Amino acid sequence: MIRLLFIIIASISFISNVNAQRQVADNPQTFSIWLEEFKLEALQEGISQKILDVTFDGLLPNPRVVDLDRRQPEFTQSSSEYIKIRVSETRIKNGKKRMAELQSVLDPSAKTIGVQKRFIAAIWGMETNYGSYTGNFNVVRSLMTLAYDMRRSSFFRRELHKALVILEEGHIAPDAMIGSWAGAMGQGQFMPTSFFAYAYDMDGDNKKDIWTNEADVFGSIGNYLKQHTWHENQTWGREIKLPDDLMERKAIVDLTHEPNPPRSCKSALSLHSKKYSLTDWKEMGVVNLDGSDIPEAIGAGIEATLLMPGGINGPAYLTYQNFRTILTYNCSNHYALGVSLLSDELK
Numbered sequence: 001m002i003r004l005l006f007i008i009i010a011s012i013s014f015i016s017n018v019n020a021q022r023q024v025a026d027n028p029q030t031f032s033i034w035l036e037e038f039k040l041e042a043l044q045e046g047i048s049q050k051i052l053d054v055t056f057d058g059l060l061p062n063p064r065v066v067d068l069d070r071r072q073p074e075f076t077q078s079s080s081e082y083i084k085i086r087v088s089e090t091r092i093k094n095g096k097k098r099m100a101e102l103q104s105v106l107d108p109s110a111k112t113i114g115v116q117k118r119f120i121a122a123i124w125g126m127e128t129n130y131g132s133y134t135g136n137f138n139v140v141r142s143l144m145t146l147a148y149d150m151r152r153s154s155f156f157r158r159e160l161h162k163a164l165v166i167l168e169e170g171h172i173a174p175d176a177m178i179g180s181w182a183g184a185m186g187q188g189q190f191m192p193t194s195f196f197a198y199a200y201d202m203d204g205d206n207k208k209d210i211w212t213n214e215a216d217v218f219g220s221i222g223n224y225l226k227q228h229t230w231h232e233n234q235t236w237g238r239e240i241k242l243p244d245d246l247m248e249r250k251a252i253v254d255l256t257h258e259p260n261p262p263r264s265c266k267s268a269l270s271l272h273s274k275k276y277s278l279t280d281w282k283e284m285g286v287v288n289l290d291g292s293d294i295p296e297a298i299g300a301g302i303e304a305t306l307l308m309p310g311g312i313n314g315p316a317y318l319t320y321q322n323f324r325t326i327l328t329y330n331c332s333n334h335y336a337l338g339v340s341l342l343s344d345e346l347k
Contacts, residue, residue, distance in 0.1 A: 186210030243285030
């Protein structure tokens with residue numbers, strides 16, 4: 001009876017293994033051969049056998065990750081619906097509470113990096129609800145699954161290797177490296193390559209703990225923004241009111257499409273107008289939402305693009321360079337507006 005039970009359990013395990021591999025589409029290699037080749041490559045690139053053993057022991061592809069990757073829904077919420085959900089009274093209240101609780105950590109981190117604390121807190125709030133939810137997927141398993149899968153294997157193979165380097169350097173223990181299904185980690189949701197480019201050891205303990213150390217979390221989010229051309233003396237932009245005769249005041253080729261937007265965020269920036277100085281926008285009759293004049297210059301002056309995510313009859317915003325920097329964190333106008341408007345509430 002015991003032998004029969006053992007055979008049944010072994011058979012179930014084998015079938016589960018096969019099914020997990022079958023759900024990772026189109027890879028001509030068996031998973032076991034692929035993994036052994038990857039491990040050999042990792043050893044040659046400096047990853048220890050100990051880390052490989054601890055990390056990959058019993059690990060199989062996660063079919064759920066493949067399913068989520070295949071079924072990413074197109075964004076269907078309107079800008080107003082998105083903002084209503086993500087810049088809610090609850091999130092604003094919790095954000096102010098968390099900022100007050102961690103003032104002694106947040107304030108010096110923001111000052112050291114050179115990014116206003118309200119923007120750091122807003123991204124923190126948007127990404128993980130102020131650190132309360134950072135994901136429940138084994139990051140290595142997710143990255144391994146997507147690296148073995150054929151759809152974006154090169155990208156995720158690089159991310160998987162960088163994840164192993166994070167473990168090798170001791171920034172986090174293997175069983176604590178938890179994140180999103182796609183491998184984004186910690187309270188700021190950094191991919192492993194972003195970790196090495198932007199994670200910041202704010203408390204000087206020679207570890208970059210973006211999971212549990214708020215000083216490193218705030219420093220890392222701020223450093224990401226700073227390294228993407230953040231201007232500390234500027235805000236993100238402002239909601240404005242357009243004159244009825246805007247088109248007659250100045251000839252603009254297309255108010256809703258920036259010509260030749262950067263390839264790095266083309267989909268979002270294609271919905272922005274040409275850049276004009278704040279002086280130009282003022283001359284075109286653009287005013288603040290309350291009817292007051294928009295500032296003509298801050299510091300050396302600002303160029304702004306017009307964004308109307310809900311169309312000509314919806315809200316209108318002038319967006320500055322810092323808005324574009326937020327777009328590098330997540331290339332979505334809805335996301336960047338969410339962060340921006342939340343930051344205003346947390347100011």
